[in-house]
Amino acid sequence: MAKYKGINQLSGLDRVVVGLMVVVPTLLVVWLVWAPAIGSVLLSFTNWDGVGPISDAKFIGIQNYRDVVSIYPPFWPAVQHNLIWLAVMFLVATPFGMFLAVLLDRELRGTRVYQTAIYLPVVLSLALVGFIWQLIYSRDQGLINQVTGSTIDWYGDPRYNLWAALVASSWRHVGYVMLLYLAGLKGVDPSLREAAKVDGANERTTFFKVVFPVMAPINIIVLVITVIESLRAFDLAWVINKGRNGLELLGTLVTSNVVGEASRIGFGSAIATIMLVLSSFFVALYIRYIMREQQ
Amino acid sequence: MPRPATQDEYLASLVPDSVKGVSRRTLLRGALGAGALLATPSLLAACGGGSSSSGSSATGTVTLGSNQSDAVPKAAVQSMVNAFQKANSGLTVKINTIDHNSFQENINNYLQGSPDDVFSWFAGYRMRFFAKRDLAGDISDAWKGMSGMTDAFKKASTGDDGKQYFMPATYYPWAMFYRKSVFQKHGYEVPKTLDDLRTLGAQMKKDGLVPIAFGDKDGWPAMGTFDQLNLRVNGYDFHVSLMAGREPWNSDKVKKVFDTWAGLLDLHQPDALGRTWQEAAQTLQQGKAGTYLLGSFVAQQFKQGAEQDDLDFFGFPEVDSTIGADAVEAPIDGYMMSKRPKNEAGALKMLSYIGSPEAQNVLVKADPSVVASNGKADTSGYTALQKKSAEFVASAKSIAQFMDRDTRPDFASTVMIPAIQQFLKNPKDIDGLVNSIEKQKQSIFAS
CATH class of the missing domain: 1.10.3720.10 (MetI-like)
Structure with missing residues (x-):
């Protein structure tokens, strides 16, 4: 039997549960919040028109930003x-x-x-x-x-x-x-x-x-x-x-x-x-x- | 759901119906339908195989995506479909009506998702764009043996590659509409030139009328005014070049259009930016306004019968005698086929029917604000307004569509709508306005 390490010790099952509780929401947040947000930021450097595969989009640097603020x-x-x-x-x-x-x-x-x-x-x-x-x-x-x-x-x-x-x-x-x-x-x-x-x-x-x-x-x-x-x-x-x-x-x-x-x-x-x-x-x-x- | 008895049963219940009993073919179709991202030419060939013959063998169901969501045109489409089903007993048509504006705004997603076999659209730049980007099906077969369509309509239905992608159904002219009774009461005469229009407008003001009803809350109706002035000031060829991005917007020619418009603004109904075209049409209908520059769908705001009979129109008056007044704007509404229809033979059959005089007779009877594109359609049942519309367009030397159909939609909606509204708010700063349009145009057309 493992030595008692005090009241804060977690059993193996506890660790798994805690692990899942951290990992699953993190994945969800990354997938549903961060991925679209970062995707949107990346798209802002392209001229994609929403038609056809996204690989057709051309990287145009900060031109969109320049256009937004200037013209x-x-x-x-x-x-x-x-x-x-x-x-x-x-x-x-x-x-x-x-x-x-x-x-x-x-x-x-x-x-x-x-x-x-x-x-x-x-x-x-x-x-x-x-x-x-x-x-x-x-x-x-x-x-x-x-x-x-x-x-x-x-x-x-x-x-x-x-x-x-x-x-x-x-x-x-x-x-x-x-x-x-x-x-x-x-x-x-x-x-x-x-x-x-x-x-x-x-x-x-x-x-x-x-x-x-x-x-x-x-x-x-x-x-x-x-x-x-x-x-x-x-x-x-x-x-x-x-x-x-x-x-x-x-x-x-x-x-x-x-x-x-x-x-x-x-x-x-x-x-x-x-x-x-x-x-x-x-x-x-x-x-x-x-x-x-x-x- | 009852509690599952075994673990296997439970696991089976987790699989959604759409995945159960999946065959390779449905999986393939699903993947294609879900997004064009996965589509490669070899898959396309495998899927659309062997159904391109448009003989009389077409059976099954054809889906029809319709943007005709207003009551009158919706009923018109329904009666046309009924007539089609009667003539082709093996085919059933499922109409999928979508709100007009939503349809237009979501067209990109719609066509890249799982579109209906046949869908309603307009002739013009956008039609050719879909054809070029491989989102629309070649319907040259439906055009074979088509009679009664003039070359102008065939040209308007042809993509950049010389094939037909569009089947015209009906069209309607843009013009200055007025009530005959109001003109009679005050003894007004139809103006032939811009000066006549100004004189008439001044008289109308004296008589307590709004000379030109105007509403631009939705942003697009004022494009019609710009187009009319541009066609009169600079002519049809310039309109086409300007819309295609080949002419600079800050040229003197465009400035002259805005200048002319600015000189007419005091004849327009004030506070236009808060008013919809329907409300503006009401002022004409109530006899509070003398004229209204709009498409003939303005008739939808008039009661059928005596009230619509009282409605008449004249072409926008001549501005420059060297340009004349023989260019008109008459947008063509029609139908296209999606790239991968589930029932191609049926879709082609449907499309060639839409182009036929029989189908168009039904359409124009149900909606008297439009006229048939097929020259063989029966015009004996036309209302006076329809007869005049048909003659008006037939006598025109050149026919434009409309700003948002003749140019890139991103340019029309994100640049021209705010720009024209800006002009209406502040008609003084035309130089600043056209320079701003030109800068945005260069950026958009370069991409």
Whole structure:
């Protein structure tokens, strides 16, 4: 019989199980996430048109990237719109969602009803959200123009349609953040609030000095979700006008180049790679923060 | 599923149905169907073997992929297929209708996957492209003994290698549509030249009408306006060269097209970028707009009967008297055969039927917004609009397709749609616009 090596010793079967638990998910991740991602990066250096074997594709170096940034007019507006999207989600929608969560946490009467009402849009797909708001924004039959008598073309006019889309998107995002944050607030130890109260702190101070710091893990999750959702924003703009005419986003540019009849796979992959790099920047910030927390 | 009694039974249940009882032939076919990646010439020869004779022996099922998803054309295809099945008792046709836009957007994957034996498509650059890239089947056999098709249609159906890959069914002209009652009420006359059009437009504005209805939310309708102006300003040959990438987009000729258009924009319905062509057609239908430059499918927004009878059109007026106005745009819709049809004899039979007057009589009767491509088709049942469309195209000296059918689709959709929308937003900066188009064109056409 083997010598007892302490409570941490693993039996042979344990080792196999642990091994499988590591290897199988790793293979899945490599196969389903890394391989397509790296494939996409590689394709971005070719001129593949999606027809015929991939071996026909010609390696053309960084020409796709040069073209994207220099002669493709929708690119820079798309970057700008993505950043505006991020800023609005981060500065308006997310704080507002948090605010609603704090309000609802105070056991108002009918809090369940409010929760459901605010959370409802999250259940709807963004495509459906786009359609619902179409009824409100439509130039000739929409609610806003019927009530105010204006003739603004909310979805068609490039001066307004980004903001109109942001309102629709925020409507959904607020509910999402509210739910996440509410769940976090419920988990805060009540004795902390009581202690703060005993020390004579008012509501405001209690929230910002005690509750908010305790909620750090949730804050990070909310932050990451906000960033990721903003950068990959796509569905809503696609439903409204295929991401053209004032609603260009990186996600819609990738789709219109790769998926449609155009099949500029190499070119679209280059935009996708730029999007990947941009997202990685934020993800790297997040990971760095997590690492620092752990030390 | 009941609990398996033995381990063998359990293992057998894990095998999906598609793999059970696999023979070499089905495996082969499956591999071919799954992707052209595996296809080598020897395999192709082995698979398509010996069924190329298009005699009367064709039996079995033919699959037909149709992009005619709107109610009216869909019913037209159905009645044509019914007539075909009646005439050929051994053959059944299975129609697979796919949403029009999705079909067009997924055409690459569709053709490289497992396409239907016969599928709907358009004449033009894209048809020749599929033929060149070995994604479409040679249907020269179906053209043998075809009568009633003019050489122009045969030419439009021929690939770069001189073989036929396309069978025209119907076509429709692009023109300026108007309501006869509105023109009568105000005493308007059909404009012959651009100046006439401007004068007419000014009068319409005074009468409280939108001179030219316009909607470009989907991006492609405005291509029609560009094409018409280009055909009038520079002529048909230039259109063909420009679309083929042989002419620079930043030349004075193209600038003149945009300049002319800019001069007409105040006659166009404003806020076009948020409006679909259907909505724009409604303004014409409601008598709020005087004219509308579109394909004759605009009639689909008009009720059949009195309302469609009130619809009339005229060719886009002459801009330059040295160029004239004898070039028209009339996209041809038709059918092609996939590279490896499961029932080649049946598919060829179906295609030669589609080109026949009998089939086209059924099609144009069910959808009066199009006209038959076969000259022997019965025109006695045509509506006034159809008669006029047929004459209009027959009298034209040259027939263009449409920007997104005459040029590379990647160029049309990723460069021209945003570029024309940009022009509509800011018609002032034509130099910057055409330079940007030219730079992108060089990059795309070089690859």
